[in-house]
Amino acid sequence: MRLLSILFLFFSITISIQAQKVKVLEHGSNFPIENVTIYNDYNDNVVYTDRNGIADLSSFNDSDIISFNHIGFFEYEILKRELGVIEYVVYLSKKAEMLDEIVLSASKGKEIRSRIAEQVVVTSRDEIKRLAPQTSADMLSNVPGVKVQKSQSGGGSPVLRGMEANRILLVVDGVRMNNAIYRNGHLQNAITVSPNIIERTEVIFGPSSVIYGSDALGGVIHYYTKTPKVSENKELNSALYSRFSSSNNEFTTEGNVEIRQKKWASYTSVSRSNFGELRMGKNRNHGFEDWGKVLEYSNNTNSFYNPNSVVNENVNIQKNTDYNQTDVLQKIAIPLSDKTDLTLNLQYSTSSNINNYSDLTEYSGSKLKYAESYYGPQKRLLISSQFTINPDLKWLQNGDITAAFQSIEESRIQRKLSSLDRSYRIENLDIFSLNGDFFVPLTKGDNRILSYGFEATHNKVNSNAYGKTIAVSGNSIVGFAGDFVVQSRNPDGGSTYANIATYLNYRQDISKKATLNTGVRFTNTYLTAKWIDDTFITLPDMDISLDNSAITATVGVAYKPSVNWQLNSVISSGFRSPNIDDVGKIREKYGDVTVPNINLKPEYAYNFETSILKYFNDKTFQTSLNVYYTLLTNYIGRDNFTIGNSSTIMYDGEEGNVVANINKNNAFIAGGTFGVRGSFETNWFTKGSLTYTKGKTLDNNEPLPSIPPLFGSFEIGFEKERFQANLNWKYAAAKKIKDYSTTGEDNLEATPFNSSLNSYYGTPSWNTLNFNTNYKVNNRITVYATIDNILDVNYREFASNISASGRNLSLALLINI
Secondary structure, three states, X not given: OHHHHHHHHHHHHHHHHHHOEEEEEEOOOOOEOOOOEEEOOOOOOEEEOOXXXXXXXXXXXXXXXXXXXXXXEEEEEEEHHHHHHXXXXXXXXXXXXXXXXXXXXXXXXXXXXXXOOOOEEXXXXXXXXXXXXOOHHHHHOOOOOEEEEOOOOOOOEEEEOOXXXXXXXXXEOOEEOOOOOOXXXXXXXXXXXXXXXXXXXXXXXOOOOOOOOOOOOOEEEEEEEOOOOOOOOOEEEEEEEEEEEOOOOEEEEEEEEEEEOOOOEEEEEEEEEEEOOEEEOOEOOOOOOOOOOOOEEOOOOOOEOOOOOEEOOOOOEEOOOOEEEEEEEEEEEEEEEOOEEEEEEEEEEEEOOEEOHHHHOOEEOOEEOEEEEEEOOOEEEEEEEEEEEOOOOOOOOEEEEEEEEEEEEEEEEEEEOOOOEEEEEEEEEEEXXXXXXXXXXXXXXXXXXXXXXXXXXXXXXXXXXXXXXXXXXXXXXXXXXXXXXXXXXXXXXXXXXXXXXXXXXXXXXXXXXXXXXXXXXXXXXXXXXXXXXXXXXXXXXXXEEEEEEEEEEEEEEEEEXXXXXXXXXXXXXXXXXXXXHHHHOOEEEOOEEEOOOOOOOOEEEEEEEEEEEEEEOOOOEEXXXXXXXXXXXXXXXXXXXXXOOEOEEEEOOEEEEEEEEEEOOEEEEXXXXXXXXXXXXXXXXXXXXEEEEEEEEOXXXXXXXXXXXXXXXXXXXXXXXXXXXXXXXXEEOOEEHHHOOOOOOOOHHHOOEEOOOOEEOEEOOEEEEEEEEEEEOOOOEEEEEEEEXXXXXXXOOOOOOOOOEOOEEEEEEEEEO
16 A cells, blocks of 8 residues: 555656646647747746757746747747646647847847837848858848858859948857958958858847947848857757759858756857859849859969969869868857846858969969969957846946957968969958946836947057068979068058947837937047058158047937838947058059058948838838938048059059048938838748949049949749748849949949940849749758759859859758757
8 A cells, every 4th residue: 555655756756747748849840840949928037949949847846937038939828737737738820920029239238129219130040041142141142131252162252232342241149350451342251150050130220229329331240149048957969961052063061069957058150061063043134244254264273383373174163162161069058147148259250262262363464463462361259258237226227248259360372373482462350349338218118218338449460471482493482592572551650449439228108109319429549550661652641649539410200000001210429540551551453553541531321211111911011112311421432542642653563553542522322221021822932122322422423333224033932841942033233334333343334335335344144033932841840942043154252353153052050959
């Protein structure tokens, strides 16, 4: 009898323990959902589901109302004691990415879209996997309203509202990536964050946010990498992702391991990509039979010498476009107390040498100009610590303090064809930053929120240059025969660039239908630069300092006259202080030599935008229209210049025209994006956008650089349980020669040449058809397949020096171990 009692007691305890665990599944496929946030009404008890969709609810009371929340699913609420009725299994239904989507970047805190007036586009991890982008630049090219320029295979310069490079702010995990030598032409640094480690990306358009400040004239691109979560139970999760692409024989492998403990959690990801030489499309619908074909190329390397070019056996293969890249992410999350969390973040990215395809296809007379032109390994190291605090005080409810260090190395190596002189230009940066963002809800319902914060950064730049004359034996480079002087790219005596800023932001629901957002930011920048070597250039002042300050502000209103309409309006100002690259860079391109201008001043932007959103079918379908007008004053642009009363200068053995960045008068950029997205029938969904941009100077009515032609995309997709498929169409209108900037970097020389008119044509229009699909074999295995450019169309993106990929088959496999 006693034995039966013991067994009965043991059985009862087992049932009780099991009853404390809930399983969360996706409705339809019955797959478990990981990382579902489960919390009570008071938000003082929070747990997460594991990879099997299971969470322990033993810490909740039977009387608690429990909420199940995940960004991709509709929220579900239930009394804990009623979970037994549904056998402790909760089914969540997928939702369309609609009005109440959570946005993180607009205020650096969680905010629902219906309270945000700014134009924001979110790309999730699932979307990234579906699109299978080879680089983060390729990922951004799929974002509505974003255009990407490419100078070589290993690069990509995003354009937002007709602005790019150092007029766009790149941020990763709350840390500013922009540094003192970010260029004002085309910037290829966006690829140093691999798409394989990105959890989500948010793009804020325009200078509408006082949260970010300087550099964000065109907008902000914020990468978020995955952060591990602690667990009451010990868990070990791992995954392996592998992809092959046919157009450049790409092989990418990413592996990650997440360890969850009660007192700490760790996430480790290692990604490796090998890219071969890129094949362009064969179908030349534009009518230019030879445009972009690679008839000859240089096969010179660090150890191989050839004074002549080599005939290309396949003119559609873009030689010297191969490279590789390795990315490492290590995050550790430590809950220090109930109200304080610490996240340690280490990111490292490096690449092989990346050939400058633009230089290697440039001609000097009838011959190729360069034997060698490449970027040395692009190295980026980020170490940061972020304290998340929740003191729940009257003046501070919660916030984040982030301290970070970044080490950047960039180098450029060049040697002209038939020459033995090789030049090296190396840039090393150390960047220290500290920023804080804090929130104070002024009412219980969070309908009035005050946020404030600060940012401080310090850039130290070392620029070194030297020349080596190579020693050759036959076709072998056996060493060096001598040295020679080379002009450094940036000030050779060292330079610094510091930024200190503080902001105040206020968001209030002024009625049930309207939300007001207003903010102000003060920014001060301080630059020092010193030149030592005056062999080639003597400046009026070889040791300079620049001190600039500005106050910027924003006012926005999100108005919802009815449940299916939302009207947004934003008035804002932006400010960008010239950095080291703007003030002190020296380089040559197409015969123009850019020289320093030590008298350069800040540029300003004044922006107005408005948008209309209309919803249908219980907000499962949305149309939107956003239009804007941005006035640029004192804007920075490249133009003819003189140095030592001369308009020409000797650079790397050749005479070139002198140009420099100068402050010009006023200009405007105006445009808009029309978009549709959502479900229109059971299991069917669609998404599309069309973007128009126009930019001209107001003093002489000249086109501004970086203004893309009309472009857009449209896709239709089907999704049912484990299967998803999408058909996508992309389009870009022609960019006529009359719309090209004569002083920027629109790369008119990279467009077709019209011999009958003896002039360049501009960029031809193009369109491509693309298809992607994925299938969940089971909870652990997902298979992806993509066919880009199905019709094998030959085309180039506007301002790009390299032709886009031809037909490309991509196959990928994701295994959750």
